[in-house]
Amino acid sequence: MIVVLDYGMGNLRSVLNALQAVGAEARLGTGPADVAAAGALVLPGVGAFGEAMQRLAARGLVAALRDAVGAGGTPLLGICLGMQLLATTGTEHGEHEGLGLMAGRVVPFDFPPEHRALRVPHVGWNDVRFRKTDGLHAGMGEAQAFYFTHSYHLRPDDPADVAGVCDYGIDFVASVERGNVSGAQFHPEKSHQMGLRLIRNWLEGVARA
């Protein structure tokens, strides 16, 4: 059973719909017991880093996630803000401690002078170039377009964690994979056939794990 974590940040229906569309058994979960019982976890989210961590903590989910997912445990896919929360530290409205499931910092877009005019948030379809062509991006060729909407991005400490990068004024990390922990800065559930393909790929990885 796939558990999609509901901690009051954003619309989870489309994530659930997408999982079900590719044939997964999925349900919403809200507390530590749901995390412990899950075969795999999806952590979605839209909003600010600090508030999201507070909400997770208030539900006992920070400790539960570290226990279940840490050290090669339950597979987890973070989507959008959910991917950023994997980091050690977030910097949106001050420094905040993240889940620490992937060493790295979440930082705002910092454009070189020639791209100062680019707008933030970065909203729309953009190409992701794959650094890893197994796992999440298996069978997708070298690059595909996905749907983004975000103002910050995750910078992992270990470059080996990067699965895909995207160019918006700078090259930023669009997807990550490290063992049982995966993340997509874009919204696979809103990225049409390629997004569903990514979810299917992730589920296949879960089934093999």
Next chain:
Amino acid sequence: MAVTYCTRCVYPSSSAAPLTFDEDGVCSGCRTARQVEGIDWEERWHAFEELIDSYRGDGAYDVVIPVSGGKDSYYQTHVAVKRLGLKPLLVTYHGNNYLPEGERNLQRMRDVFDVDHLIFRPSRDVLVKMNLLGFRVQGDMNWHNHCGIMTWPIQMAVRHRVPLILWGEHGWVDLGGMFSLNDFAEFTAKKRLEHDLRGYDWHDFTDEGLERMGRPELKMGLTAKDLQWAQYPGDEDIDEVGVRGIYLGFYEAWDGNRNARIAQEEYGWEPAEQPFERTYRRFSNLDDMHENGIHDYLKFIKFGYGRGSDHACKDIRLGVMTREEGIAMVRRYDHVKPRRDLERWLDYVGMSEAEFDAIADTFRDPRVWWIEDDQWVKQDIWGGCSAYGPVHLAEDDPRRAKYTRGA
């Protein structure tokens, strides 16, 4: 919700083709028909020739023309062969319902136009089963015919790699004005499935499909193999060949009466020898006797109007009939229960008239019909309302509740 009528033709708001009405109460079909006058048809013909030129090629055929052998088929082929000098492949889905005159008209096309002609005839057993299923599931024994006509020609275009299909007029523009004559609408899988086939597709009529639909009692042993002719090509196949179905009616003002005249005078086409029971026109639907007969009677059962209304609307819009004359036709033909045709069909499929009546009554549209003194009653276009025969639903049938109207 009361049924209203177009103030220009005789269509009711309950029409099977979806109508909208403007502030003067004129329906979208009439509005589209009136566009004909403001169009520069010469310019359109040039655009049509240009479009056609881009499809002249080295392939075996320049164009697929789906034909029934009717007057419009003759006209389409006349345009393609005589005026455009194209090499067409004529294709026909033959649903086993031709009148003898219609059959002769169909067979004559190959000779008078000197063209290749593919005619596909499903097995009689499959057709009888599809007649029964069409009637029992959706009150339309002719569903297989709509499906064959809207599927088999496209299969042939893909198989013979002919990208262009030339249809006649866009039926949904003509009846209800679904599109404007400026839209140049083309054939789409969506139009086929939603409007021509009403959402049902071939897989609904196999045993598995009927099981899925919750009607296992109707199973007739049909399989995907039996219904190969009903399977629409996939998007990839259509895209690969570049198949595109265009309608002549957007490029040339359409006039069924003219088409009949040309077909008769130049090619020896024959109209029906005997009058139809449910309409005054003798040159429509010779390929399918039920289209003017029992299938059309079911339209009256469902929506409260019939072929008399359809033909009157066409003639009113063409300016050859007044609305009063049209109403007289509605009065004379719409309600007629066709004896000759009904008996022929019941014999074909092996059904009793009592069973027919009982099933037909389950398809009455509650916007149109209500029950009074155990009679079916509906509004009339000439004012007031009339009774149109006894109710065949059982006394305790809960569906009766849909048809009670407060005093």
Next chain:
Amino acid sequence: MLKHRLIPVLLLQNGQLVRSERFSIHQVIGNPIHEVERFNQWNVDELIYLDITRDGDYDLRRDDKKLRGLGTPMEILEAVSRTCFMPLTWGGRIRDIEQAREIFSRGADKIALNTRALRRPEFITEAARQFGSQAVIVSIDARRREDGRSEVVTEGGTAPTGLDPADWARQAEERGAGEILLQSIDRDGTARGYDLDLVAAVAGAVRIPVIACSGVGTYEHYAKGIAAGASAVAAANIWHFKELADRGGKRALARANVNVRM
């Protein structure tokens, strides 16, 4: 870099999908639920549904079809969102934040505001604060006056406001709108192409993306909208008239060297 988007606009009126011409003539194309999955499978970048119903009457039409009609716009939205795996915008008759919240909870990603935003521009700010600017589109309906100047018209094309579309777009951006959906009443349903001067004027006045709409009659019209400054190109009727209109549109854009997702 970001791609230009191709977007079908599906118009709903009294529970039916309709074709529209100059905002005044509407012809029924079919039942919106019937082919929702097919719309959702189109190779397009977003879907926009606009409910242009003027009164509350839902006629579900003939009932011998396989799928029945649905009673309310919210049921339609829910059915759409179940299989819609791309950004979905819902607009029309949105009167307050509570209604907007319901629309998001039923699966929409963005809302399109029009009449209510003109009557009470603070509504744009309130919605942007609640749901984020990226989720708030302001929809502008423009019509050419006799002197040739464009003017914003509201209430489904019935009430002229005297506002200049570029000025109103600028104000909407300042108040927090994330995108502008720009429709031309004169071009609607005419297949004559976009009102390119209008697109250029509005796109030149704001930094937020402008979605050009109204008038597309051939696939070649799309690229002209992009050249005039639109970030995304939308159309309504042509999606109902042509087979595989998604590929046709995308290929025409690519042929014109527009950066699109294929």
